[in-house]
Amino acid sequence: MTIVELNGKLGLELGKIVGEKNVSSERFVLISYSEDASPFEGNLPQIVVRPNNAHEVSRIMEFAYERDIPVIPVGGRSSINGSTIPRVSGIIMIDMTRMRDIIEINEDIMTVTVQSGITWSELIHRLKEKGYKLGFRGPYGGNAGTIGGSLSANSIGCGASSHGGACDNITGLEVVLSTGEIINTGSNWRIKTSKFEGSYARYCTFNDMSGIFLGDHGSLGIKTKATLKIFPLPKGEAYSDFGFSSIEQAVKAFHEIQSNHLVEEAVMLGDTNSIDLLASSYRSTFKNIECILAVIIEEPNEEIAQQKKEMCEKIVRKYGGKSIGMFLSKAHWLNMFNLVQSLFEEGFWYNTCHIRPISTLPQLIEGFHHLANKYELKKNGFNWIISALGVDHCFTSGWITIFMKDRSNKEITYEVWDELRELEMELDGVPYWTGKLWEPYALKRVNPSFYKTLKQLKKTLDPKNIINPLTFGL
């Protein structure tokens, strides 16, 4: 049966599940769904379907499982790593973005339970109206990125210094398996008797089943609901930017601030080029500023916020840094998702987001500067930003992004991009979102026993290999 013939029947069958208007195989739709925010290319999906609830997702999976049809669940398709791009033909793409209800805000257990297709920005605004904030507030692509996408892609971003990444902030999930079966994780493992809609504890009676699906890049199941921790909105806030004349000093201060768990967010700009791009006035006002550490503090009252700010200043002074204002920390925090998006004006992004111990940053930055000289990036019209976010305790999400404005320089871009990813992995880094961006680099280095176990897990949960096939090379 050709794909076109199959489409007619598929459209009819899937339309019975989700409603005719929520199924499409129009070419322009398929072309758009064959891409994400990365430069990678792949196959067109066969059809796109937009379910409204877990029951519909379950029926789609039963349908696909019986017929061995591959599927890919997608949220905002804001990945910069090619993880939503079909690698095989005939894919049913399950667009989760109609599933965007807030199911429950539970003030007793301080959680919010949502359908997984809601975006971070919508959830943040709706919680704010009720006087709450999330811990981790989403990746910088949170205007489009969904909760389900971020939990699948291990997102790191706003609020990670204090709260860790997306996956550190959940207490339970609802997941549809490849067979269509629906399971709940955390304290919701029981046959439903509890008054709580969401799970109130992630770790309880059995193994942590949520963890199996977190960071799976949608390869083990489809997340339909998630329960996340919430907190009261802060009544005390403080912002501060610190300038340093050497990266080594800045990194020591960054490490001490993180290890003492002082701030909601700490973000470092790692060289003069990055400062010129994002906070140029600092370099004309202050001499010898090589890098900036910006911190954001959120506390239950002003007094604690100010005390924490003073503690940060003390640490910064110990390492030779100084307070230079609050432009960057405020711009960064108050613009949140819009700040990063505006950087697309600098040209197409070639990023290499990954995590690493904070102490390894100077070596990485030195390595990148070596590459920048070797490929004469400035002379060839490239720009870049080196930044690093605090994550959880003492590691950082390092972020070297190269901007290519002039498309005739594509070959250089790919060479630098490749060398940079090799360098980052050699210097103790590991990617957190993987996809086409990082898989060749990660799979080259994966421990065989670890990979064998992952394969067995995939085989058990998705015996016909129909969910996001070829992800992680599986």
Ligand SMILES: Cc1cc2nc3c(=O)[nH]c(=O)nc-3n(C[C@H](O)[C@H](O)[C@H](O)COP(=O)(O)OP(=O)(O)OC[C@H]3O[C@@H](n4cnc5c(N)ncnc54)[C@H](O)[C@@H]3O)c2cc1C
């Ligand atoms: C301007 C910009 C800034 C960004 N900044 C950051 C950042 O700071 N930090 C960061 O981590 N990322 C960042 N990203 C990347 C992206 O925003 C995040 O990875 C985001 O979490 C992806 O969410 P999404 O809904 O778009 O997922 P998608 O791109 O649609 O999907 C991502 C992966 O998750 C799977 N998936 C999606 N939904 C589900 C589901 N319900 N169940 C199972 N699997 C699913 C997909 O199959 C795919 O493998 C940025 C992107 C842009 C464009």
